[in-house]
Amino acid sequence: MTSPTQTVQMETKSPQETLELGKRLGQRLVGGLVVALVGDLGAGKTQFVKGIACGNGATDPKQVTSPTFTLINEYAGERKLFHIDTYRLRGSAELFALGFDELIAEDAVVAVEWADRVQEAIPEEHLRIEVEAIDANIRRLTFSATGSSPIACLKSFIQAQP
Ligand SMILES: Nc1ncnc2c1ncn2[C@@H]1O[C@H](COP(=O)(O)OP(=O)(O)OP(=O)(O)O)[C@@H](O)[C@H]1O
Numbered sequence: 001m002t003s004p005t006q007t008v009q010m011e012t013k014s015p016q017e018t019l020e021l022g023k024r025l026g027q028r029l030v031g032g033l034v035v036a037l038v039g040d041l042g043a044g045k046t047q048f049v050k051g052i053a054c055g056n057g058a059t060d061p062k063q064v065t066s067p068t069f070t071l072i073n074e075y076a077g078e079r080k081l082f083h084i085d086t087y088r089l090r091g092s093a094e095l096f097a098l099g100f101d102e103l104i105a106e107d108a109v110v111a112v113e114w115a116d117r118v119q120e121a122i123p124e125e126h127l128r129i130e131v132e133a134i135d136a137n138i139r140r141l142t143f144s145a146t147g148s149s150p151i152a153c154l155k156s157f158i159q160a161q162p
C-alpha cells in the first residue's frame, strides 16, 4: 500500500523570498521529519535550508552555511536540525556509514541536499522539495509530502502563506 501524497507548487522571485519561505516551514517542523531537497547546482536548496534554520530559531543565520565540506551540520533551535549535503557521496551506503539512521531516529529534523543521489536512504514518509531555476532570480519549488506527519506539516505550511 502506498502512502497518500500531497503536492503544492510555489514560486519565489529572489533569494530573500526563498529564505522567507524556508522560515515559514522552519516554524512548523515536526519531529522526525526528513526534508529531501532536489535540484541542480545553485538552484537554491541551501538558501531554503537557511530559511528553515532561521524559522526553527537558529540564533545567527550566518552560521548556517553550505555543509558541502563538513557533510553534516547541526543547528541549534526549537528542534535539532541536521543539514546534510550528499553531493560528494557515492550513494546511500556512505550516508548510512555516517550514521544517517541515528539522525532520523531522533526527534529531530533532517534536511538532505541532493536527495535523489541517496534515494534508498530516504524513508517513505518524507517531504520532498524540488527547486528549479526558471530564470536568474525566479525559482519554482515543488513540495510533495508523503505520509501523515509530513502531510500535516505541509498543510500547516500552506495555510500559513500570506
Ligand atoms: N529566487 C531565488 N531563490 C534562491 N536562490 C536564488 C534565487 N534567485 C537567485 N538565487 C541565487 O541562486 C543561488 C542559490 O544557491 P544555493 O547555494 O542555495 O543553491 P544550492 O541548490 O544549494 O546549490 P548546490 O547544489 O551547489 O548546493 C544563490 O547564489 C542565490 O543568490
Ligand SMILES: [Mg+2]
Binding pocket: 045, 046, 047, 066, 085, 113
Ligand atoms: Mg547547496
